[in-house]
Amino acid sequence: MATKIHSGVIYLGNSSFTDSIYVSDDGIVINVEMYESSQTKSQIDLSNAFLSPAFRDAHSHPLFAGRESRGLDIADCRSEIELKVKLKRYAEENPELTWIDAAVFDRSLEMRFDRATLDKAVDDRPVVLHGDDHHTLWVNSKALEVAGLLNGALPTLESGSIDLDEEGLPTGILREWPAMSLVMNLAPKLTIEEHVSALLWSDRTMAAAGIVECVDAWIDKGMAETYLAAWRTGNLNLDYTLAFRADPKTFLEDLPYFIEQRKFLEQTRGQIRGTSIKFFADGVFGSASALVKEPYLSTGAHGQAIWPEKEFKEAITSAHTNGFQIHIHAIGDAATSLCLDILADLQDLTLAPVIAHAELTDQNLLYRMSALGVIACVQPYWAQNNGLLLSCEDHLGQERIERLYAFRDMFETGITTVFSSDWPISSYEPIKGLAVAVNRREHSQQPEHNINQAVSVEQALNAYSTNVKLMLKDKATGTLEIGQPFDAVVLDQNLFEVGNQNLQATKVLATYKAGKEIFRANP
Numbered sequence: 001m002a003t004k005i006h007s008g009v010i011y012l013g014n015s016s017f018t019d020s021i022y023v024s025d026d027g028i029v030i031n032v033e034m035y036e037s038s039q040t041k042s043q044i045d046l047s048n049a050f051l052s053p054a055f056r057d058a059h060s061h062p063l064f065a066g067r068e069s070r071g072l073d074i075a076d077c078r079s080e081i082e083l084k085v086k087l088k089r090y091a092e093e094n095p096e097l098t099w100i101d102a103a104v105f106d107r108s109l110e111m112r113f114d115r116a117t118l119d120k121a122v123d124d125r126p127v128v129l130h131g132d133d134h135h136t137l138w139v140n141s142k143a144l145e146v147a148g149l150l151n152g153a154l155p156t157l158e159s160g161s162i163d164l165d166e167e168g169l170p171t172g173i174l175r176e177w178p179a180m181s182l183v184m185n186l187a188p189k190l191t192i193e194e195h196v197s198a199l200l201w202s203d204r205t206m207a208a209a210g211i212v213e214c215v216d217a218w219i220d221k222g223m224a225e226t227y228l229a230a231w232r233t234g235n236l237n238l239d240y241t242l243a244f245r246a247d248p249k250t251f252l253e254d255l256p257y258f259i260e261q262r263k264f265l266e267q268t269r270g271q272i273r274g275t276s277i278k279f280f281a282d283g284v285f286g287s288a289s290a291l292v293k294e295p296y297l298s299t300g301a302h303g304q305a306i307w308p309e310k311e312f313k314e315a316i317t318s319a320h321t322n323g324f325q326i327h328i329h330a331i332g333d334a335a336t337s338l339c340l341d342i343l344a345d346l347q348d349l350t351l352a353p354v355i356a357h358a359e360l361t362d363q364n365l366l367y368r369m370s371a372l373g374v375i376a377c378v379q380p381y382w383a384q385n386n387g388l389l390l391s392c393e394d395h396l397g398q399e400r401i402e403r404l405y406a407f408r409d410m411f412e413t414g415i416t417t418v419f420s421s422d423w424p425i426s427s428y429e430p431i432k433g434l435a436v437a438v439n440r441r442e443h444s445q446q447p448e449h450n451i452n453q454a455v456s457v458e459q460a461l462n463a464y465s466t467n468v469k470l471m472l473k474d475k476a477t478g479t480l481e482i483g484q485p486f487d488a489v490v491l492d493q494n495l496f497e498v499g500n501q502n503l504q505a506t507k508v509l510a511t512y513k514a515g516k517e518i519f520r521a522n523p
């Protein structure tokens with residue numbers, strides 16, 4: 001049945017608008033003649049709502065977010081007392097849990113981030129709290145004990161660190177995955193059904209935010225299998241591109257597995273693609289572990305490279321020659337520079353490499369990215385004065401803080417810039433990211449963060465839709481032009497007319513993927 005959608009403002013992408021759009025029974029945008037000649041017809045009245053190309057999230061972690069949603073939510077705890085009360089009550093109400101997992105704690109709060117604090121709430125089983133950067137764990141003594149970290153000798157780590165107190169014992173703070181995994185690898189394993197239900201929860205949550213496609217930027221062994229099992233239920237709504245995580249210790253052994261998984265996922269006929277490999281070049285600013293050209297004001301050091309340079313180059317080159325899209329986490333300016341040096345030597349960059357985050361840049365780096373055709377995959381929601389930014393200030397100093405998140409320069413330098421959430425590190429809702437990208441703040445009480453780097457509504461929409469399709473080098477363009485899949489989001493207000501300060505209040509009313517309604521808000 002062909003459908004006519006009318007009585008609203010319809011943004012097609014590429015700066016064009018219309019008031020009616022026609023969709024074929026197989027979910028493709030068609031012209032009015034094709035609609036008129038169709039045997040059966042239906043109509044959808046937008047009632048003055050605004051329809052736009054659906055959102056696409058270029059870097060997210062839906063499976064992690066889904067798992068995290070199963071544990072205790074501590075994001076609203078603003079004090080040590082609140083946190084302890086909540087943990088204690090949760091432990092009492094769930095005596096059968098052998099392990100307590102909670103997310104996320106705000107690292108900018110005034111708290112004693114040590115194991116003794118958590119022990120006062122729960123000391124009979126491991127308690128693991130995830131930091132809001134997802135690069136920090138705060139654990140109690142029991143967790144350290146089961147991981148064997150309270151016996152004196154500590155393992156040597158490739159990167160990351162275990163904070164120590166004056167007596168040389170772990171404080172309970174673990175930084176970066178090599179340290180975090182010492183505890184996390186001991187967490188009770190979920191069943192495949194539990195993994196699948198976590199993923200399907202994330203899938204529904206994203207559909208309700210207007211998202212039809214997402215790149216999962218951290219796939220470890222077993223996760224592609226979860227995606228496939230979720231696909232087999234027939235309830236997976238979105239399209240996914242999976243980025244297998246390259247571990248410096250095991251990459252060469254893992255590569256054949258990634259290739260095999262990529263092939264295996266072809267049975268989903270394009271709904272799930274295993275076509276990307278994720279590398280980490282550096283850490284994060286909050287732990288002074290991102291690679292910077294000028295030393296940190298706090299430590300005097302330049303951060304930590306995740307890979308030895310020679311191995312890094314070899315690994316990226318072999319991922320590239322095996323046809324994978326390169327997706328590199330690079331936060332500091334020195335990390336981006338290092339990546340560009342390596343990428344410049346690759347042959348044939350038709351599948352454009354992606355630099356994720358690119359938080360601290362300068363004009364010279366942006367010119368180099370543009371010249372190489374490298375994609376900037378950034379997180380607009382971070383470009384605001386909040387706890388995340390504050391946690392970087394002592395390390396970076398004011399001049400570099402101002403230079404963070406240079407989105408407008410990225411667009412103006414001609415870099416294909418894509419927006420993403422990095423969920424669960426920050427909100428999955430594109431509307432929130434879009435509003436911050438345009439306003440450089442989330443609400444009117446906040447001071448703006450470098451307003452010169454604000455982008456337009458149209459640039460932000462493109463970064464959440466058409467540019468992601470350019471990044472993935474798909475045939476579909478992400479627009480609503482004739483011949484394209486009807487992937488659309490219906491919003492309660494026209495983003496181009498509502499006034500920038502009101503953008504964040506926009507509500508998602510419905511989401512369509514290839515003509516199928518995958519979300520509708522309750523009236």
Ligand SMILES: [Zn+2]
Pocket residue numbers: 059060061217422
């Ligand atoms: Zn990420």
